[in-house]
Amino acid sequence: MTDILKIENLEVVYNDVVLVLKGLSLSCAEGEITALLGANGAGKSTTLKAVSGLLQAEDGEVTAGSVLYKGEPVQGVIPERIVRRGVFQVMEGRRIFEDLTVEENLRCGAFTRPRSEAARSMERVYEYFPRLRERRRQLAGYLSGGEQQMCAIGRAIMARPDLLLLDEPSLGLAPLLVEEIFEIIQRFNRDEGVTVLLVEQNARAALSVATSGYIMENGRVVMEGTARELLNNPDVQEFYLGMGHGGDKKSYRDVKHYRRRKRWLG
């Protein structure tokens, strides 16, 4: 198995002062779904933006380390060229173009693809998301949150990427819808052989579709392993999946536990 994406000792600084990533390393095996988990502010989104090049628009800068995509560095490459190389990021919060219709949104996703392909890709998106077909002439701003997320993932399908960066696709969605979206992500991964790097807060949902995962805290990876290993790890169970041991409430007097917790949640 080769790694399509390899991040080594990455350091990212925002506005020249805020050190967000402090030597992060991870890799994504080709054709697999890799989950990247962590609390708020751990630097998950920043990691994705460092890969897609969108960091540049936010005054973020890679100060050390390297990001290798298909064996070649992507630092300093402008975002549109990275997209053309086959990396597509679905940004956090859906970020659909509200004044455009669903169909126009999808066409934007295919911006870097040959025009002849558009009709076929569009058909495929509608196969994955039949609900979008019904609404294709509507302004995307009037879609429900779930449909907007479908539209955002639909744009990614239109781009036919080799590496898909998904930033919190479950954000603000009802549990059933989360399940549906994750199933489609899994199907997309299986049918098209797309490698997925999935950033999530919803650890259980993410690990249910991923083959391996990383857990980040404070700009570093604190744990990595296969999805099964992570799911069975007692610390992950306690702090991410909310399963207490034996159901008794932990107390701060239990210093050992407190230290352990502190290591996880900073």
Next chain:
Amino acid sequence: MEYYLQLIVNGLVVGGIYSLVALGFVVIYKATKVVNFAQGELVMAGAYVCFALTVQFNIPFLWAFLVTLAFSVLLGLGIERMVLRPLIGEEHISVIMVTVGMSSVLKSLVQLFWGTQIKVYPQVLPTEPVVVAGLPVAPVYIAAFVLSAALFAIFSLFFKYSRTGVAMRATAFDQQAAQSMGIGIKNIFAMSWCIACVVSAVGGVILGNINGINAHLGHLGLKVFPAVILGGLDSLLGAALGGLIIGVLENVCDGAARQLLGLGGVREVAAFIILVVILMIKPYGLFGTREIERV
């Protein structure tokens, strides 16, 4: 009655030119959220270049017109590259101030090359009026109106159906998300300045054919504000109708004031009085985008 009909026809022609210039303004605003105060000076630049080519270099008008369009594309690229690109990511107010500065620079350059005297275009179309619906109308007026309408049709189709047009609207809504689709937003910005320069130059050439040109042509840019605010800052249809309505209203108000009250010069202020009224009763304009709020 015929007096007023004549005023309306004149108003439509002038309004057509306002619409064109407003189109340029709206395209820039839509794609880059820059309020361009140099729009009138772009009109002036186009008009003077075409004048120089036809009169000073004796190039046939049609060729001169085409060369002017090419020049406008270059002007648009140049302005975007040298003036606006360094300001990406800066405060909106700084960018707006730069366009104010640019309007002065363009105006001074024109005065430097061509002086401040009024210049007259050579006669291109026949002067013999054509009778439309019982009213005599100069052919140049008809040509002006048809040309404006055609440009509008072309750009509406462009924004609705072409990939670049859709990408421009997407960029207008969310630059970073557009970037994440692989849309090169710098190209989009350059493109919108090119379009703005081209349509303004067409407006300038038409105006030159009707009235002749002088160094105050740039004031036309100010008339664009009532037009776009009436139509809605980011709507093409709004720019078209806004321009026409302002053109007609200011002509009719002027004519009425002249006939009934014996006052001259109402034309200059009518548009701005209308502007204030619109802002009071319909601040988003007729077709402007309201924020979409999902309930």
